[in-house]
Amino acid sequence: MGDPNVIVVVRKLKMAYFLCLILIASEASSAQPKLPARATGATENVFAAAPDAIYHVDPINGNDNLGTGVSNRPVRTLGRALEFAKRSYARGSKVRIELAPGDYREEGFFEMGNPNANAYLHLVAKQPGTAVITGFDNWTGDGRNAQPWQREADGAYSKPWIRDWGFATEGIAHGPDREFDRSLIARREAVTMDRKQTLRQVLTRNQLTPGTFFVDDFNRQLYLRPPTGKDPNRNLTEVAVRPHRNPYQGWLWTFWNIQNLKIDGLVFTGAASFPNGANLHVARECKNVVIEDCIFKNNGSGGFNLEANDPQVPSQFQGVTDVTVRNCLVTENGTYGFSGGFNNGLFVGNQFTRNNVRGDWAGYTGWSIAGAKFVLVNRCTLQSNLITKNRTGGLWFDIHCRDAWVKDCKITDNVGKKANGEIDERGVFFEISEGPLLIEDCDVSRNAIGIQIGNCSDTTIRNCKITDNLITQIGLEGRPRGDEFPPHNERLIIEDNQISANKIESFLVREIWSQGEENVQRSVPGLHETTMRNNRYRHPCPSEAFVGMDLVQDEHRWQPMTFDRWKRLMKLDQNGSTINGRSSLGGVSGCTISTEQFDQSNGVTAFEGGIGDLGFQEGQADWVCYRNFDFAKASNQVTLTVGVPAENAGGVVELRTGSIDGPILTAIEIASTGGWDKRQEQSHEITPISGIHDLFLVVQSGYVVGNLYEIRFSRQ
Secondary structure, three states: OOOHHHHHHHHHHHHHHHHHHHHHHHHHHOOOOOOOOOOOOOOHHHHHOOOOEEEEEOOOOOOOOOOOOEOOEOEOOHHHHHHHHHHHHHOOOEEEEEEOOEEEOOOEEEEOOOOOOOOEEEEEEOOOOOEEEEOEEEOOOOOOOOOOOEEOOOOOEEEEOOOOHHHOOOOOOOOOHHHOOHHHHOOOOOEEEOOOEEOEEOOOHHHOOOOEEEEEOOOOEEEEEOOOOOOOOOOOEEEEOOOOOOOOOOEEEEEEOOEEEEEEOOEEEOOOOOOOOEEEEEEOOOEEEEEEOOEEEOOOOEEEEEOOOOOOOOOOOOOOEEEEEEOOEEEOOOOOOEEEOOEEEEEEOOEEEOOOHHHHHHOOOOOOOOOEEEEOOEEEEEEOOEEEOOOOOOEEEEOOOEEEEEEOOEEEOOOEEOOOOOEEOEEEEEEEEOOOEEEEOOEEEOOOEEEEEEEEEEEEEEOOEEEOOOOEEEEEEOOOOOOOOOOOOEEEEEEOOEEEOOOOOOEEEEEEOOOOHHHHHHHHHHHHOEEEEOOEEEOOOHHHOEEEEEOOOOEEEEEEEOHHHHHHHHOOOOOOEEOOOOOOOOOEOOOOEEHHHOOEEEOOEEEOOEEEOOOEEOOEEEEEEEEEEEOOOOEEEEEEEEEOOHHHOOOEEEEEEOOOOOOEEEEEEOOOOOOOOOOEEEEEEEEEEOOEEEEEEEEOOOOOOOEEEEEEEEOO
16 A cells, blocks of 8 residues: 555645635635615604694593593593594694503504604603503402402412403414424413512413412313412402403504504503414504514513514505614513514614513424514614523524624523423524525524524624534524525525534534435535634534534535534635634544544545444555544543454554654553444553644554444543
């Protein structure tokens, strides 16, 4: 075979030339992704003009029969004020409705009919955060608000139940039955105590424990076990009973067909909407909408919803256009915080946190649920939002999203747990969208998955901190989605990011949902259209931090890879580096490396999970090389996982550094394991070594020593 060192040089030159050609071809053929246009949101100077009419609402001192809406004769309900406002708006008036502090226990459907560009409708709390639009009624059994709760023999309390929601079929959540408890996620009832604690719903009476409630649909009874120390006849106990009268019970309050609508400083809570519904729904031709300083919390399903243009509905029913959502708190809702779409929307300074309470009970984390989910958006900018601690995914762009820009957002600690205990969901999910999509200058940390990109075009991820996500930092997806969607990721660039993990089991970059021959083949064109550059990586075990496939040899099989091998075989991030500035990194002491992840070899056969045929054959030594192996401060032991039958035992593997005849660390005589596929760990002392070296495994004599599966260095 000749001098092995000469062979190495020749192979290196050939490989360098080959990679150079590949990189030149890749740069020449891959177009740069387009960048999104920035959304402008609503034209807010419209609302700066003084109102022509002001209507006052007071749920405590107002009177719908005698009140006229002037300051000293307020009406009692928002619905009555909107009746007055509709007449004024239709005449072209600028209308403000001022809501006094208190609970507005009502529901409404409001359609203006004839939008007027010269008019506006402004709903504002006189004191921000004190006007509460609620689906809850006060069921405290103190004799003043409602009849007392009946104490049962088992310690529960009961009252007659007034709704038949348990028999309804509309609005049932969709998705595979096996993923969640459909009967629980589809329930609408809710109970809170002292406005601080949401009681958990259970499906049978014998499941009642402190802090839970149960609805007996057949006997029309509501049972609850209050938290320890609380009594529903003394402590404020509220039960969700609305929406109930609306033709469409998905929303507590619906606004249609209004131009220039501003909702300011209100609290929306307690909506008993069916699944995928919400408290506030703004839709159908609403234009120039501002939602500011509002709170959406403790709703049975979603917090609020904006309706997008939907090609599946008649063209006359267009969605919301020109909307700004600013400084809102969206928290502790049953499923999603926000869901919907629009044309030209700006979200600034909002918080979406701790949503999917009911979904968490049922092990239901996906299928339309996220802290904030955007669907069918056309020009959307999110800036300086906090999306954190949702019990599901954080931020989700799904289905035909165009011109979406996410900047300076903190998207952290969003983790969903399925019924089987598995964690799932993403900090950011870009899915089946034409783009362009851009996320930049964001912190995406400690989610189940950091950022996942699936079947999207023109996507850019740059200048982000993507760290300590539990499953993987970056997830690349390609799978069948139907003819109307991109077949795989197209024109994806990931650049100038910090991508790091602290846990060995977390990946830096890997495929998601791409197993199976069809999905693997579908992923390949998307990988060829992916560019990664100038990213900085950190991982405690780099030998398994990346999952990729050999695109150089067209070997389409997902496998764990070292940083060096991933860069070479995936043709990605050639100028990427580790956090400490190193441009290359192989295995690391303390971490297990699969032996098939060698950088160079002579005479061996690689298979999935290991190498074979390592021996002294035809007068030549067989060897494998692992470049840039980090032995840390002082490794003094090696553990090989091997498989060899008794008749082939006794072969010797030398561990050397620098070259095949470099300094020897140890010579290991391989003992029998009972068979080629009978794995066994065999540990040996080595000459203490530290720092970064090229590691060689060499067989200088004898025949094949066995199958070598894994290698790990440590300090004992």
